[in-house]
Amino acid sequence: MTIRSITSRDNPQYKELRRLADNAQARRKAGQSLLDGVHLCDTWLRQTGMPLLCVVGESALANPEVSGIVQRCEQGDARVVALPDALFHPLSQVEHGVDLLFVVETPVPAAPSALTQSSVLLDRVQDPGNLGSILRSAAAAGVKQVFCSAGTVQAWSPRVLRAGMGAHFVLEIFENAELAPLVASAAIPVIATSSHTEQSLYQLDLSAPVAWLFGHEGQGVDEALLAAATHRVAIPHLGEVESLNVAASAAVCFFEQVRQTLAR
Template sequence: MKSITSRDNPLYKELRHLATSSQARRKAERTLLDGVHLCEAYLQHGGVPQLCVVAESCLAHHEVDPLLARCAASGTQTICLPDVLYNALSQVEHGVGLMFIIATPNPALPKSVDQSSVVLDNLQDPGNLGSILRSAAAAGIKNIFCSSGTVFSWSPKVMRSGMGAHFLLNIYENVHLEELLKDVRIPVLATSSHAAETIYQVDLNQPVVWLFGHEGQGVAPELMDLATHNVTIPQRGEIESLNVAASAAICFFEQVRQSL
């Protein structure tokens, strides 16, 4: 285990850049898993980090120790930082000081979309994206297609909100959604408060593509035109609309209910 104590250390400067810059993470195709839960989930699903970073005060922590041992067994380099340097990297308050640096997956687009999937058009909020990923994974949906305008799926905030869901999904970034949807041969469903058909009336006991959009503007009109069904979620309260992550969860689990 290597100890770094200076802010001027080149590796520490590189880590600081990754921790604070989305552009740097995208360019380097690397990201940070911050906290024991995410690191444990990554190892559980077969991932091997490029680098393990631990805060000095957590070296003997009962949750950290076995993860450090697994990193050592896999040949992963571990560096130890004084708490003040570690805290400058971490966005988690009062967390356990463990962090992995991993390569962000970049899978090739499938030749066809024939299983239930989620298409996201310009979704902006990291918390919403993470929640949608978590709900999709819990509902057994595997494929997530994100437009170039959607927040980076592998940002630390999205990762924390996803709670390990990323490692159960195929996440495709910077997808030309219009081209993708033109070739889809299964139903494409978009939610709309103006639709006549509810999600409880449409047949969801089959693979479908769920289409969700920007929190304020919704799905782009050219993509809405490619939806085979516009569906609504019935509401009783006088509220304008549901949060997009809540809407997605309701849709996914209505599909689960119909398949049971």
């Protein structure tokens, strides 16, 4: 398939790309996401398949990694458009990045009726870096499902995607999930982190699947959800700090579960 060039800001396809880049509501309405940079685009090709559209800056075509990805897209009959660098840069939030974008269909997996496998429930986690880090740690720990409540930052936003480093592509991510029914009907223990409990994370048997419940950066887990959880645990620490960052807490929990699983 031949690379098509777009040279005008008034081109309808370019205007649509600007809307997708600038507006989360436009991405939700279109059911599409933008993958920015070589790593995300290459990972998508390897793990998922062809994008809806490959967008490349003209200067980036001289980059061997970029040209290789573009060639794979052409061979897979994906549409490819090239933009002058001045038109490409408003589409990207990465400073000094490589000018390559994929437009992909945002995955919408079928929601399970109950929690039966190791999963993560996120209650109003608002920082994109935190959410992306949690997704990355969850994927590395073998977690498969992540449920994000209303009020949680959009999981497929460009900033979360960059922080996730491709974790999105191996997870089932459910947005605007109702967490209370999931907790109530869970077929596995639900473990919530809290700084106001004496039970230590390290006292629990984590060798079987569990659902982890993490909350808002400042307010923690909603009180009703916290009360409904099977266990409420704290992560012991020695330093003079009140609590850990939610992404750090999640990583500690996930890999304590990995440690116990491998020990058995």
